[in-house]
Amino acid sequence: MASGPSDDIESLISTMARLPGLGPRSARRIVLHLIRKRTGQMAQLATLMSGVAESARECLTCGNVTQSDICPICQDPARATGEICVVTDVADLWALERGRAFKGRYHVLGGSLSALDEIGPEDLRIPQLITRIADENASEVILALSATIEGQTTAHYIAEALEPTGVTVTGLAQGVPIGGELDYLDDGTITAALRARRKL
Amino acid sequence: MASGPSDDIESLISTMARLPGLGPRSARRIVLHLIRKRTGQMAQLATLMSGVAESARECLTCGNVTQSDICPICQDPARATGEICVVTDVADLWALERGRAFKGRYHVLGGSLSALDEIGPEDLRIPQLITRIADENASEVILALSATIEGQTTAHYIAEALEPTGVTVTGLAQGVPIGGELDYLDDGTITAALRARRKL
Structure with a gap:
């Protein structure tokens, strides 16, 4: 045996x-x-x-992982800057916090739109985002979504859904990553970086 | 913050x-x-x-991971075949058990001899192996160790240490793995398989 x-x-x-x-x-x-x-x-x-x-539970406002009903970021009055950064996932929120560049609040979607996986706008806390924009009197929504097809489809959908609110909708810049060698970059990135070139 | x-x-x-x-x-x-x-x-x-x-604890006899002092294999009288299979690690024991080819008992070393990591024979349950051979009146010790430098050094050391006991010491055959394509094999394996060629 x-x-x-x-x-x-x-x-x-x-x-x-x-x-x-x-x-x-x-x-x-x-x-x-x-x-x-x-x-x-x-x-x-x-x-x-x-x-x-x-x-561990989800922040009722933004969807961040937290131990109270409202996460520390949503509780912090210093972060009520009127900017809401929309991310796909809590891991992305943590990555942005590590960068320490963003001082506003977040909104975690919890996924990307996907017809195949039957993930629609209601599954992604998009209605909650629209409510928040009015409640918090937000001035800008930054879509920090992945530069993949799913991410960009989701960004597109959200930008359209937010149009009636009048809020400014922005996206992350695309271009050459810091430390990136041109030789190793894909054609899409090079083209995007060239199109968005800026004066030095 | x-x-x-x-x-x-x-x-x-x-x-x-x-x-x-x-x-x-x-x-x-x-x-x-x-x-x-x-x-x-x-x-x-x-x-x-x-x-x-x-x-979980170590079997006092063979070093297998178990929930009692003596593991089920060492308790099973049907497995007292006089053959002891020496393995580096419990993962190797499980792999051999999945193959269902070996009907005897095991002896888990818990590592390989390594001068660099200061792992000597006492750390590897080799004295216990010598005691077991006498206690269990073993007829054969199969060294199922990795075909790496550390594994083969350990096998060599054990074979020498067991010489006084008079027990037969064998090692796993080396050659082409089942399903292996010659084209993808390293030179060492091909040479070993050629040297140990057998009549069909």
Whole structure:
């Protein structure tokens, strides 16, 4: 009779294998690593996880991940600049916060429009965005969406939906990334950078 | 003031980022995925983890991961065939069990000899292996170690250390893997397969 990992180890492995970016092999490797560590890293991780699982929720205003009903950014009066930055995902919000360049508030869509996956405007908190613009008397909406087909389709849809509100709608600049070598850039980026060239 | 993930989410991410094969980016992605899932996958994972963290230990005989002092393989009298298969790691034991070809018992070294990492024979349960051979009256020790420099150095050392016991020491065959195309194989494998050619 073959005897692999025991039942509870097996179900831990198969649960981890379903996480994004992991598979059976990497999940096995992680679980064995955690079992081997005599420092109790696994128990620590379990505690952290159940803590986050209990406390984490969506900010009722912007959709950010938070531990209260309203996230710290939406609570901070200094960030009521009248600028709302629309992002696809909380990961994008964190990336922008790491850059420390944006001082306003966010609105997390939670995905991109997709006819294939049946994701429509109601699934993306777009009606909430329109309500917010009036409530917060916003002057500018910055669409910080990915430069992919889905991202640009979503940006286009939102720009049109916001037209009646009269708010200024802007998008991120497209061009050569900092440190980018022209030789390695795709044609689309080079063309966009050339079109949007600016005086030095 | 920049406001990224909250403290407990941040420490969950940084703990996960230290797991083998993961980094800050993939850890962020996994944590956000777990937070977004409203099905309670994170709580489930936390429960599984604390269960395994509490119950998993090393088999006192062979070093396999188990929930009792002695693992099911070492307890199974049908597997007392006198053959002991020496593996580097529990992952290798599981791989061999998936193949269902080996009917004997295992001995998990827990690593390879390495002068650089200061891993010596005592760290690798080699003294325990010598004791087991006498205790279990073993007839054959199969060294199922990796075909890397470290693995082969370890195999060499063990073969020499076991010489006084008189036990037969064998190693895995080397050659073309099943489904392997010659064109894609490295020179070392082709040379080894040619040297160990057999009559059809």
